[in-house]
Amino acid sequence: MEPAQLLINGLNSRESEPGLQQSAGAGVDQPLLGNRTSMTRLSPKNRSNRSRSDGTDFIQTDEPAGGSGSGGGLAGNAATSSAALSSPAASSAAGAAAARIGESSIADAPIGETSRVTKRRGHHRKNSDPLPHKPSDLTLLQQFDELATRAKDSAEQFMHHVWTRGWRLTPHCRLPDWLKDNDFLVQGHRPQLNTFAACFKSIFRIHTETGNIWTHMLGCIAFSGIAVYFLTRPSIEVQWQEKVVFAAFFLGAVLCMGFSFIFHTVYCHSERVGRLFNKLDYCGIALLTMGSFVPWLYYSFYCQLSPKIIYLSLISVLGTTAIVVSMFDKFAAPQYRPLRAGVFIALGLSGVIPALHYVILEGFYSAIYHASMGWLVLMALLYITGAVIYAVRFPERLFPGKFDLWFQSHQIFHVFVVAAAFVHFHGISEIANYRLTAGDCIA
Numbered sequence: 203m204e205p206a207q208l209l210i211n212g213l214n215s216r217e218s219e220p221g222l223q224q225s226a227g228a229g230v231d232q233p234l235l236g237n238r239t240s241m242t243r244l245s246p247k248n249r250s251n252r253s254r255s256d257g258t259d260f261i262q263t264d265e266p267a268g269g270s271g272s273g274g275g276l277a278g279n280a281a282t283s284s285a286a287l288s289s290p291a292a293s294s295a296a297g298a299a300a301a302r303i304g305e306s307s308i309a310d311a312p313i314g315e316t317s318r319v320t321k322r323r324g325h326h327r328k329n330s331d332p333l334p335h336k337p338s339d340l341t342l343l344q345q346f347d348e349l350a351t352r353a354k355d356s357a358e359q360f361m362h363h364v365w366t367r368g369w370r371l372t373p374h375c376r377l378p379d380w381l382k383d384n385d386f387l388v389q390g391h392r393p394q395l396n397t398f399a400a401c402f403k404s405i406f407r408i409h410t411e412t413g414n415i416w417t418h419m420l421g422c423i424a425f426s427g428i429a430v431y432f433l434t435r436p437s438i439e440v441q442w443q444e445k446v447v448f449a450a451f452f453l454g455a456v457l458c459m460g461f462s463f464i465f466h467t468v469y470c471h472s473e474r475v476g477r478l479f480n481k482l483d484y485c486g487i488a489l490l491t492m493g494s495f496v497p498w499l500y501y502s503f504y505c506q507l508s509p510k511i512i513y514l515s516l517i518s519v520l521g522t523t524a525i526v527v528s529m530f531d532k533f534a535a536p537q538y539r540p541l542r543a544g545v546f547i548a549l550g551l552s553g554v555i556p557a558l559h560y561v562i563l564e565g566f567y568s569a570i571y572h573a574s575m576g577w578l579v580l581m582a583l584l585y586i587t588g589a590v591i592y593a594v595r596f597p598e599r600l601f602p603g604k605f606d607l608w609f610q611s612h613q614i615f616h617v618f619v620v621a622a623a624f625v626h627f628h629g630i631s632e633i634a635n636y637r638l639t640a641g642d643c644i645a
């Protein structure tokens with residue numbers, strides 16, 4: 203709720219309360235806040251010696267000297283004397299005054315401490331004030347104090363967000379349709395941000411996309427670093443053929459995670475930008491799959507040119523098909539989530555055909571020890587598990603609103619993709635080592 207609305211609602215709700223009606227009807231301007239005005243002008247010393255017959259001075263007795271009370275007191279008096287509290291405008295004025303009164307009484311308390319301060323004052327009031335009160339006056343003052351505290355907290359939170367950050371987190375139900383994707387993530391969404399600068403600044407704030415951005419940004423940085431290290435090895439260490447086939451994998455990994463982290467960053471820029479980068483995100487998955495096949499097929503069929511060419515062509519055609527399908531606007535629609543997962547799972551599972559071919563050709567032992575088949579199976583399991591989690595939106599489906607910021611299905615999927623890419627890198631490194639130490643192919 204907006205702070206202004208909260209103020210108005212808060213005041214309106216109090217209009218119907220007996221204590222307030224009674225006081226307002228009896229002329230609130232005389233005893234209550236008028237007394238507070240004079241009280242807040244007193245020196246700290248005088249405050250503590252002051253008569254407590256009106257039941258208001260306890261508010262200030264435990265305040266440090268030099269508080270900012272007088273402004274609030276004056277405002278409170280002015281507002282209250284004019285407030286019949288029967289119209290929204292009057293309620294707002296009184297609400298503003300109440301907020302300032304609250305400021306005067308809790309100005310020295312840090313944010314979040316106000317309720318504790320209020321409680322402490324309540325305790326003080328109970329134990330050390332021996333003089334009788336008019337119960338209705340005390341109740342009204344307590345109500346104002348509570349209301350002012352709450353209003354001030356809300357106003358401070360609002361100012362903190364809007365002035366220092368520029369935008370506020372938005373619940374899913376308030377997002378524009380094109381930003382609505384996963385309705386099990388209830389709160390914590392970014393609104394439309396309109397500029398790339400705002401989108402990239404949002405990388406450093408906590409919202410529903412923070413985990414998605416960072417998982418693939420760090421993965422992208424990691425694979426970029428490994429790629430630079432590998433590709434700059436002297437040729438005596440790594441030959442150019444190795445560099446080319448590994449470069450295909452590195453390119454796929456860096457583009458996949460790079461497109462992904464950029465997509466998740468600028469997704470809320472505008473509908474047009476979001477849609478464009480969403481397509482690039484899907485392209486990245488296809489490119490990583492294709493790039494992963496290249497070194498594996500190259501080393502697995504090191505000495506067999508025909509299967510190598512056929513399977514490389516097959517994965518190129520399937521990968522390109524997946525990219526073309528991703529280009530359709532409808533492909534990104536929430537209802538096609540299972541189709542998307544299915545297309546990419548099928549693309550990955552197309553590797554079963556060359557894997558079976560290898561096992562038939564070389565045997566199971568060779569598949570495990572010379573072709574890193576164990577690592578490849580683990581990689582496939584990670585990808586498939588991640589894709590299934592993504593498709594069924596576990597765990598947020600079971601606990602909507604509980605995984606808005608962390609551990610939502612998309613983040614788990616991202617982590618699985620990074621893990622699978624590392625597993626694959628390890629696997630193809632082992633195959634390459636075997637092939638390069640096994641000697642030349644027999645003609």
Ligand SMILES: [Zn+2]
Pocket residue numbers: 414462466483612616
């Ligand atoms: Zn993603």
